[in-house]
Amino acid sequence: xxGNHQTLTLVLFSAVIAATLVITTLASRRxxxxxxxxxxxxxxxxxMENGFAIAGDYMSAASFLGIAGVIALYGYDGILYSVxxxxxxxxxxxLVAELVRNCGRFTLADVVTARLRARPVRIAxxxxxxxxxxxxxxxxxxxxxSLVALLLGSASGAARSWTVIGVGAxxxxxxxxxxxxxxxxxxxxxxxxxxxxxVTLTVLVLMRFGGDLGALLGAAAERSGHGRDFLAPGxxxxxxWTHRLDFISLxxxxxxxxxxxxxxxxxxxxxxTARAARRSVVWSIGLIGAFYLMTIVLGFGAAALLGxxxxxxxxxxxxxxxxxxxxxxxxxxxxxxGSVLFAVVAAVAFATILAVVAGITLASSASVAHDLYASxxxxxxxxxxxxxxxxxxxxxxxxIGLGLLAQHLNVAFLVGLAFAVAAAANLPVLLYAxxxxxxxxxxxxxxxxxxxxPAIVLVLLSPVVSGAPGALFPRFDFAVFPLExxxxxxxxxxxxxxxxxxxxxxxxxxxxxxxxTEVRSLTGAGAV
Numbered sequence: 001x002x003g004n005h006q007t008l009t010l011v012l013f014s015a016v017i018a019a020t021l022v023i024t025t026l027a028s029r030r031x032x033x034x035x036x037x038x039x040x041x042x043x044x045x046x047x048m049e050n051g052f053a054i055a056g057d058y059m060s061a062a063s064f065l066g067i068a069g070v071i072a073l074y075g076y077d078g079i080l081y082s083v084x085x086x087x088x089x090x091x092x093x094x095l096v097a098e099l100v101r102n103c104g105r106f107t108l109a110d111v112v113t114a115r116l117r118a119r120p121v122r123i124a125x126x127x128x129x130x131x132x133x134x135x136x137x138x139x140x141x142x143x144x145x146s147l148v149a150l151l152l153g154s155a156s157g158a159a160r161s162w163t164v165i166g167v168g169a170x171x172x173x174x175x176x177x178x179x180x181x182x183x184x185x186x187x188x189x190x191x192x193x194x195x196x197x198x199v200t201l202t203v204l205v206l207m208r209f210g211g212d213l214g215a216l217l218g219a220a221a222e223r224s225g226h227g228r229d230f231l232a233p234g235x236x237x238x239x240x241w242t243h244r245l246d247f248i249s250l251x252x253x254x255x256x257x258x259x260x261x262x263x264x265x266x267x268x269x270x271x272x273t274a275r276a277a278r279r280s281v282v283w284s285i286g287l288i289g290a291f292y293l294m295t296i297v298l299g300f301g302a303a304a305l306l307g308x309x310x311x312x313x314x315x316x317x318x319x320x321x322x323x324x325x326x327x328x329x330x331x332x333x334x335x336x337x338g339s340v341l342f343a344v345v346a347a348v349a350f351a352t353i354l355a356v357v358a359g360i361t362l363a364s365s366a367s368v369a370h371d372l373y374a375s376x377x378x379x380x381x382x383x384x385x386x387x388x389x390x391x392x393x394x395x396x397x398x399x400i401g402l403g404l405l406a407q408h409l410n411v412a413f414l415v416g417l418a419f420a421v422a423a424a425a426n427l428p429v430l431l432y433a434x435x436x437x438x439x440x441x442x443x444x445x446x447x448x449x450x451x452x453x454p455a456i457v458l459v460l461l462s463p464v465v466s467g468a469p470g471a472l473f474p475r476f477d478f479a480v481f482p483l484e485x486x487x488x489x490x491x492x493x494x495x496x497x498x499x500x501x502x503x504x505x506x507x508x509x510x511x512x513x514x515x516x517t518e519v520r521s522l523t524g525a526g527a528v
Contacts, residue, residue, distance in 0.1 A: 008339055008340065008343040011343075012343050012344065012346070012347035015347070016347050016350055016351045016354070017170065017354070019189070023182055023185050023186055023189070026182075044270075044272070045184060045270045045271055046271070046276070047271060047276045047277075047279035047280045047282075047283060048283055049184070049188060050184075050267060050270055050271050050276070050277075050280040050283075051279070051280045051281070051282070051283020051284045051286075051287065052187070052188045052191045052192070052283065052284075052287065053184045053187040053188050053191070053267060053270075054264065054267050054280060054281070054283075054284035055191045055195075055283075055284045055287040055288050055291070056186075056187030056188060056189075056190045056191035056194070056355050056356075056359075057187055057263055057264060057267060057355075057356060057359045058085070058258075058264065058284065058288055059191065059194055059287075059288060059291055059352065060136075060139070060140060060352060060353070060356040060415065063085065063291065063292070063295060064194060064198070064295070064322060064348075064349055064352055065319045065320070065321070065322055065323075065349060066081070066139070066317075066318070066319060066413070066414075066415065067081045067082055067085075067292075067295045067299065068295050068298040068299040068302060068318075068321045068322045068325075069299070069302075069311065069315070069317065069318025069319050069320070069321040069322070070236075070299070070318055070413075071295070071296060071298075071299025071300060071302075071303070072299050072300075072302035072303045072306070072308060072311045072318055072321040073236075073303075073308050073311060073312060073318045073321075074230075074235045074236035075220070075221070075224060075226070075229075075230035075231055075232075075235055075300075075303070076230070076231055076232055076233055076235065077233060077234070077235050077236035077237050077238075077247075078236065078299055079296055079299075080237075080247065080250060080251060080254070081254065081416070082292040082293075082295050082296055083292075084250070084251055084253075084254025084255055085254055085258070085288070085292060086285075086288060086289055086292045087254075087255050088254060088255050088256070088257065088258035088259070089258065089281065089284065089285045089288065091255065091256065091258065091259045092258055092259050092264070092281055093278070093281045093282070093285065095259065095431065095434075096259045096265070096430070097268055097277050097278055097280070097281045098274045098275075098277055098278045098521075099111075099434050099521040099522075100265055100268050100277075100430075101268040101269065101271070101273075101274045101277035102274045102520050102521045102522070102523075103434070103517060103520060103521045107125070107126075107129065107262070107265075107266065107363075107366055107367050107370050107371055108125050108129060108260075108262060108265055108367075108426055108430065109121060109122040109125035109126060109129075109367070109370075109371045110370075111430060111433060111434070112125060112429055112430065112433040112444055114433070114513070114517045114520070115433070115509075115510060115513035115514050115516070115517045116433070116439070116440070116441045116444055117441040120441060120444075120445050121441060121444045121445060121448075122371040122372070123371070123372060124444070124445045124448040124449060125367070125371055125426075125429070125448060126367045126368060126370075126371030126372040127372070127448075127452070128421075128425040128426055128448050128452050129262040129363065129364060129367035129371070129426070130364045130367055130368060130395065131421060131425070131452060131456070132260070132261065132262060132418055132421050132422045132425070132426065133262055133263065133360045133361070133363055133364030133367075133395065134364065134395060134398050134399050134402065135414070135417055135418035135421060136261070136263070136360050136415060136418040137357055137360050137361065137364075137395070137396075137399035137402075137403070138399055138402045138403045138414055138418075139414035139415045139418065140167070140353045140356050140357045140360070141164045141167055141168065141357075141399060141400065141402075141403025141404075142164075142319070142403055142414060161404055164400055164403040164404055165400055167353060167354065167357060168357075168396045168397070168399060168400035168403070169396070170354060170357075172361070172392050172393050172396040180266075180270060180362060182358075183355075183358045183359050183362050184270060186354065186355045186358055187355045187356075187358075187359060189351070189355075190348075190351045190352055190354070190355035191287065191355075193348045193351055193352075194291070194348055194351075194352050195287065195290070195291060196348075197344065197345055197348040197349075198291055198294045198295070198298070199294065201294075201298055201301075201322070201325065201326060201329065201345065202294040202297045202298060202301075204329040205297055205298065205301035205305070205325070205329065206297065208301075208305065208329070209304075216297070216300055216301065216304055217231055217300060217304075219304035219305075220300040220301075220303035220304040222304075223303060223304055223306075223307040223308065224303050224307070224308045225307075225308055225309060226308075230303070230308075237250075242482040242483060245483055245488060246483050246484050246485055248488055249420070249483055249485040249486065249487040249488035249489075250416050250420075250485045250487065252420075252423065252487045252488055252491055253416055253417075253419040253420035253423050253485055253487035253491070254416060254419055256419075256423035256427055256487075256491060257418070257419025257420060257421075257422040257423040257427070257487075258419070258422075259423075259426075259427050259430070260422035260423050260425065260426030260427040260430065261418075261419070261422050261426075262360075262363040262364065262366075262367060262422075262426070263359045263360045263362070263363035263364075265363075266362070266363045266366065267280070267359075268280070298321075298322055298325060299321065301325055302321040302322065302324065302325045305325060305328050305329070306321070306324055306325060306328060310324070311324065316470070317413075317470075322345060322349070323342055323345055323346055323349065326338075326341045326342045326344075326345040326346075327339075327341065327342040329341060330342060357399075361392050361395055361396060361399075362392070364391070364392075364395045365388040365389070365391035365392040365395055366388055368387065368388065368391035368394075368395070369385070369387040369388035369391055370388075373387045373391075405472055413484075416485055417459060417464070417485065417486075419487075420455055420485050420486050420487035420490060420491070421451075421452065421455045421456065421459075421486075421490070423451075423487060423490075423491050423494075424451030424452065424454070424455040424486070424487065424490035424491045424493065424494040425448050425449075425451040425452035425455065425494060426448070426451075427491075427494070428447045428451055428491075428494035428495045428498045429444050429447040429448050429494075429498060432444070432447060432495075432498050432502075434521060436502075437509060437511075437514050438502055438509050439498070439502055439509070440501070440502045440505040440507040440509060441505070441507055442501040442502065442504070442505040442507060443498045443499070443500075443501035443502030443505060444498070444501075445501065446497040446498060446500060446501030447494055447495070447497055447498025447501065448494075449497070450493050450494055450496065450497025450498065450500075450501075451490055451491065451493055451494025451495075451497070452494075454486065454489065454490045454493050455486045455487075455490035458481045458483070458486035458489060458490060459486055461478065461479060461480050461481040462479055462481045462482075462483060462484055462486070463479045463482070463484055464484050465478075465479065466478050466479050467479030
């Protein structure tokens with residue numbers, strides 16, 4: 001990387017950070033200090049604004065950097081991420097969005113406790129939400145580290161480490177000062193920038209091949225080093241039965257996990273009505289669908305124009321495929337066009353990371369304050385907002401520590417782990433609470449922990465942590481679980497323990513509360 005190249009990108013980085021800090025400052029001046037303003041932005045956002053914000057929340061570093069990188073390295077098998085992330089929104093639209101908006105207030109626990117005992121359920125849901133949020137944050141930290149290391153031309157871990165720390169500090173500032181209002185506007189701006197950048201790169205890739213997708217795929221297969229196998233299933237998830245089962249596990253996690261992500265669920269509380277929440281999802285599906293189609297073109301474009309070997313040499317996990325592609329499309333390394341396009345794409349990617357980490361940190365700090373603190377403290381809901389700001393610091397510090405450990409893993413893969421935990425711990429209890437009349441408090445607690453604990457334990461005992469060259473601790477080997485993604489085991493366990501806890505409970509379900517919750521969820525009567 002040339003000095004001019006690095007200087008230009010650093011200037012754009014600084015401009016992006018300055019713009020987001022200005023948004024945070026303006027939003028902080030308008031806040032009233034109430035929980036509703038801090039957690040939900042006063043519920044004043046329109047469906048279109050919230051749809052763009054949801055898309056901004058969802059189109060993370062995993063989407064822009066990780067998915068394209070996986071496709072550039074593994075071809076057809078990498079497309080699973082794009083398809084899974086998009087298909088997940090059908091579950092959200094049909095089963096979750098409107099009902100959650102009607103039953104909840106700020107967090108997932110609000111929905112579940114509408115007809116169950118609040119304290120044990122809030123504690124369980126709070127622990128689960130914070131765990132999922134931290135796992136998701138780690139992926140964003142890793143993406144930021146890879147991006148800045150490429151910018152500085154540094155193969156050492158120092159650049160990545162300081163980037164992880166810097167991103168963590170910024171997200172603490174955003175959440176502590178601006179709350180949901182600042183976070184939402186940062187996400188809207190980021191979504192517009194990201195879609196614009198993706199469209200530009202996609203058009204440039206297609207222009208290189210005269211708009212011929214067949215020529216693009218043929219060139220990608222030729223330069224991948226795998227020939228036609230690059231365009232067929234099995235390069236990443238073929239061969240041994242464990243790889244095939246990992247494919248199924250990842251698919252389940254991606255499709256079911258979105259409906260259990262705390263920072264996505266919290267977005268439904270920022271609009272005034274359930275109809276607005278449903279329309280927000282429709283907006284987001286259109287934006288997200290277009291984006292994920294473009295990531296497929298970018299992934300194969302990176303393989304075709306750079307070669308899989310070049311992508312892997314820059315970053316073994318493929319996280320730098322899109323920035324390298326932009327450099328090539330602009331005219332190559334050292335050219336003015338390449339430097340400008342690379343700088344723009346790198347700044348957009350960095351803005352993507354900043355926006356997503358702000359949304360996730362806000363959701364996790366809300367769970368700590370609204371669910372854990374309000375349940376365990378004798379002061380109840382008093383002082384929640386102050387506790388949420390302190391919690392943002394703790395969550396940020398934890399994410400920084402884990403991000404430093406996981407710097408060499410693919411960000412899309414890390415997000416897949418977070419989705420698996422969300423699908424195992426949050427989705428079963430949410431669906432049971434909304435649709436099962438007999439569901440009890442014990443069933444809710446068992447469902448959360450019955451999915452959360454196995455998911456975390458299986459990850460710790462998997463090749464992701466030890467026993468493999470790319471593991472977090474490659475020098476140790478305590479991997480007894482053969483799969484990299486725990487979804488295929490942990491998700492059914494979440495549903496099983498929820499059912500088992502309910503049928504073994506002596507608690508008599510309150511039919512009146514269930515009827516009230518059912519009417520409220522379907523009609524919106526009495527919703528906040």
